[in-house]
Amino acid sequence: MAKHPDKITPPEILSPAGNYDALLGAIKGGTDAIYLGVGEFNARQGASNFTPEEMENAIDLAHLHGISVYLAFNVPVKETELQDAIDVIDRAYAAGIDAVIMRDLGFIELVKKNYPDLPIHGSTQLNTNNTETVKFLEKLGLSRIIVARELDTAELKHIIDSTDMDIEIFAHGALCYSYSGQCLFSSFAANRSANRGACAQPCRWKFDLFINGKNMNHHIGGVSPISCAELCTLPGLEELINTGIKSLKIEGRMKRAEYVTASSEIYKETAEITCQDEKPDSNWLQERENDLAKLFYRGFTRGFVLGDRNVTHPEYSSSYGAFLGKTRRVKRSKNAASIKVKLNQTLEVNDGISIHTKQRMLGSKVERLTVDGGDVEVAEKGSIPYIHISPKTVKSVKTGDDVYLNTDVSLLEEMGERDVKKVPVNFQIRANIGRQLEITASAGDIEVLHVSDYLIQEPKKAPTSVEQITDIIKRLGDTPYVADKIELKGEEDIFIPLGELTRTRRSVVEKLQQKQLERFHRHPKNPKLPAAKHKTGNKIPGKLLLSVEVADIEGAKAAADSGADVIYIPADLFDKVENNKELVLKVKRDNIEIVFTLPAIIHEKELEEWTNVLRKIKIKEYTVGCGEPGILSLAHQMEIKCVALKSFTIFNSPTTNVLQANGASRVILSPEITLEEMKNVVQASDNTIQFEAIAYGRQQLLVTEHDLLKPIVEKGFYGEDSNAFLQHKKKDRYPIKRWRNRTVIYDSHVINMLNNLDDMKNTGIDYLRLEFSHESNRKIASVVSDFRNILDGKSKKNITDSKVYSKGLYYSGI
Template identity: 90%
Template sequence: MAKYPEKTNSPEILSPAGNYDALLGAIKGGADAIYLGVGEFNARQGASNFTPEEMENAIDLAHLHGISVYLAFNVPVKETELQDAIDIIDCAYAAGIDAVIMRDFGFIDLVKKNYPDLSIHGSTQLNTNNTETVKFLETLGLSRIIVARELDTAELKHIIDSTDMDIEIFAHGALCYSYSGQCLFSSFAANRSANRGACAQPCRWKFDLFINGKDMNHHIGGVSPISCAELCTLPGLEELINTGIKSLKIEGRMKRAEYVTASSEIYKETAEIICQDKKPDSNWLKEKENDLAKIFYRGFTRGFVLSDRNVTHPEYSSSYGAFLGKTRRVKRSKNAASIKVKLNQTLEVNDGISIHTRQRMLGSKVEKLTVDGGEVEVAEKGSIPYIHISPKTVKSVKTGDDVYLNTDVSLLEEMGKRDVKKVPVNFQIRANIDRQLEITASAGDIEVLHVSDYLVQEPKKAPTSVEQITDIIKRLGDTPYIADEIELKGQEDIFIPLGELTRARRNVVEKLQEKQLEIYHRQPKSPELPASIHKPEDKIPDKLLLSVEVADIEGAKAAADSGADIIYIPADLFDKVENDKDLGQKIKRNNIEIVLTLPAIIHEDELGEWADILGKIKTRGYTIGCGEPGILRLAHQMEIKCVGLKNFTIFNSLTTNVLQANGASRVILSPELSLEEMKDVVKASDYTIQFEAIAYGRQQLLVTEHDLLKPIVDKGFYDEDSNAFLQHKKTDRYPVKRWRNRTVIYDSHVINMLNNIDDMKNTGIDVLRLEFPQESHRKVAIVVSEFKKILDGKGKKNIPDSKVYSRGLYYTGI
């Protein structure tokens, strides 16, 4: 069996702490580190999170237990939030935070400059899929990267072997359907930004998949086709550990404390067994996985990391528990109801069950259990009891329905009753008559001494016994300590009032705690950003340029004929661009800038193809459109003119500065910004860089590694000319496209700012961007012409009224 690299320690178990109870749960479960969020500056606004004061206490508590703490600050920061954001970092820094998890390039740069000794972990939101991106992130000063969840173990090991940075992966918990950091679905469908931690989870919604007008849900397994199962890598943990991974992360800052305890404990124990060069027993692993399912389960997937390509669970999108059995018989009356089930799990009264009926999943508490007519509190696995449940629930239940155990009361109680593991402390008490009482306390390498004002006395009556002294010292209450060795030195026949002993113990323990924490605490730096880093005057261009993104050569010709100043074309069409003389003449005649766009998702095995195309682009002097850090790095090295695409999620001028320093001459602002927020970014930035913003187009909401349409393709119902969309509530239709076995989903609405061009111009941007990911060439020509007329002062702001059109988030923001 392969051994863990270098036979050092097992990988860190990194657990979620959405609140104080979950923090205690992580300590109980033996976590090595926890991650938490403060306020709204993290990707889980739905968690309780911590106030700055609560964060300080949480950091201290974790450190006293030898646990590292990472602050999740993994959101893009708006221009007006920069001071508040750095203030929270300063508070965490002073409190002794071990690292900050971040995704905003500009804010990373700001924090690194102000706190060079603070470790920064690159969030999975940075979408790290290849070694070139790793090299780019190294230049930002990161010490760890949480790589994309879409990597398999071979890709993971290749990245680990290529860098000295620590690499972390998600090992358990909920999966995002989209590549992280690339999802706009919640923003445009529910006005709640996933990038900002307020995801409405539209991937959990019910959809009907239509191909050329026909409902195809029966071919893909259910009404929740883009809802992911829960990641569980426990059976493949040995394979993950053998890559040399530094940290195994458990998702779940919105889950209960018992979930944190159980998942931390199970992954910790399994990792330690593997790293002791032992193989976990397969039956034991199944039992542990079953325990995880009983606490939270919406189906388990091994994830892309363990080569499970079908990560969805379309049948049902909520947690419903571990499989219990099938209904064999249903009894019902006016006031009572029961179902007969052969149990696949032990079941107790007050447990919770889910029943998957033909209509929907129903839940009920187990009110009573009877076996052979007799009432029992516990029905063992393998038995066939009647489970007595609510008569209302049983109305829809039929023979053969699947039943699940969704609340195992005993397991939850067991997790809740786990003791918080305490830190062992050795005490030495020195007591000699007419001398001051002295107590030394030591934990690990730290030792403190407390000298009491009290002078030890001769006993006038009964002396203070060794048992009394020991008993007082052991009373450590709710401190994080437990007495290990207690040594008494000095005379035996002495008297010390028990109150004095108690005070002395309390004082020495407080000193020990202070000394343990002082190695973490730092002096705050309180950096102050300029009160206003805006220019005194607004930047308003004399005339806006017009850029057009198209999907093919004919679209490019239509754009060129209709007045485009800049045309974006997929980079894999390079040869067609070069060989089409008609397009070449139009480009030359109209002095059009051509930008060849590369995808924002590039895995290691795809790098070579795109690097070759970059070489061709350089020889012809074209610009590239880049939304991926690794490609940005390559282009900068090759001195190719570059546009930073919206995939970089530009929310502030600091990010603009970082991209400009790495070769971007123009950037496309995030469509999640309002017009006022765009103006803030432009005014605070260097005017030597151009800004571009979307004025028309159906937005790409997400891209996923999951091949949603594969079952349809395999059955011959879909080809590249097919019309595919997901329909939600009979109103919203989201177009679906298959690209290289990945899935791309677009918005049901089209941003159209034709009537609001002046508002866009007043933000100070330089380029209006029109996007046509799927539209006809005729549509391209019509829309481009209309915008061009307005920009030339020759047209009217007139657009046909349509429910499909929207103004995006420009007047609402997120």
């Protein structure tokens, strides 16, 4: 068990660097570490990201400023990408990257095997919620875990106290509505994978919430019901630091450099004050929070981590700034318009404001400010100016509308004009007549010497003065250094050409920089992955088996009666299954395999419950479906036959190998890969592991800790049998279920590959998987029978085209 000292060291501040300007912004803000992405192998493809060459330069620049660099490589890797992916790792390794942030279990093992000395940080995409998953990842070789955003501080501290690994959390920035790594919404709604870093942000879309045919938007506060507010833990930083957290991460690789500077600086300063046993002044904290809001704001939430259970901001889903005040009067004419507002913030001409009208949020630049009849450049907080804005904007504005400051020009200029903090260097110049010019430069514990070929001369005319020498040494230009102490040893009445002095200074600085970076640079390893070893026999099974996932006992009976070879059923129904003699006799007689599925989300407080269920499953010798590493590891230790569920996001054969080594005899491939990509995985994997792929089903798009339907339930409008869905643009309907106060959202379409079974069979998979989350027992029986009859050669029935059915991503890809 980890022990934490009484005196707490400030946690690392980890800042986003989506491009070079943001990297400079992070350095200006005094960050401790930055994270960046290269090309498409990261979860922010929308950021500018870095080329491999830019990455190398960024690593060097950060290291010269004493800043660590982590490479975000937090996406699942396709089978055909493995060599390219490890080539990027190799280049980062050689350049001196401090750690790699990863989520692909198989690729983690590949990297660890080839680079045992390279620290790996487990991405929040791994969805770590309990100590068993922490143990699994520690065994895999990780040195740090970015835990799930949904943990509260008690859960966080319990995990920190149970491990010697570093634990990192997100402290500020955008929140995903879904548990990270478990979202398919963007893939199936917009053909852009969130898991692969190309999220279209469907959670920011406008939706109508319907319960039993009635629109319920007025009960949940707006038309963006699943849009999250921005996380801001600044007021609760002391509580977070007291858990023993190692690193506070700021989200924002797609945000501007000024945001990175301000957020880095504010969180670092607050953390340092807190760790000095001082409590930050509440007014000071509020001002800092206002600055953060001016740079990006769509409402702030303290997050699940600080006990805020309602993390959404349904009223408006885009950034609109810090609250400025309410309109007291609106004046308009054909060519001019103004609003009167008592200011909650200082306002300047050319600032940007947002006005929340009944129709929508409107934006405008502040063209003029008038106080007591006279124009001013700055209106102070507490004053009541007329704010002159565009006449077009003011048309919809009414008295009482909220006004926000969304662009603070002075704050942006202040952040932009900050100097990059430079490294102090001490110089010693030795100059004696008849001897070579020597300059020593030292920074920290590193010291270098450069000896010039030039011999110091007696002056023929005027000597070279101490002031001239000092002035030349100070000219460090765009280097990361600033001259701190300059000491001249030797004779005073000497002559050194200023050009020679400049060349010698430049040489010694280059040596210093080279020596500083030598500590980080490594020799590349250039690993070449072996060519995929294809199965030599039985590449395509003679007969596909049929697995069926159902939600209840009656669905299980319908599946059993209609020809299922395997039935998946929720593990919390274990006792009901065992008590249903008819079903038990049926599955035994027909040799049907029962798989009890456990959730993909299991918090520490739920671990004991599911461990007890595992014990029951073991006694009866059933199979268990595991959706997260901790439960897979437990089941493996208990010697229970396991299936790795699709929540593991399986894209490649190394991942199937890791899962097999940890007890999985069968895996369900990700529905995000194409049939061709599926074939690549099957052919490259071990012969002894089996594969399932979805042939029918309405996909679960996300699961969230947010209880979307809670206000509807409390008002009595929702029950277990209610029909709930989100509707987008009056066409796509996304069904919703409430499970243990969590929210589960499903796709508006149903994958149906009945007409394409030969294509699925040719991938080499062993099982066709049919999933039924909402269908009636009659529908389950009908669909299972249709697939059974085709597999048995009894029917060639084809489904007709339907707007409800789709082929998922099997042909289009992501």
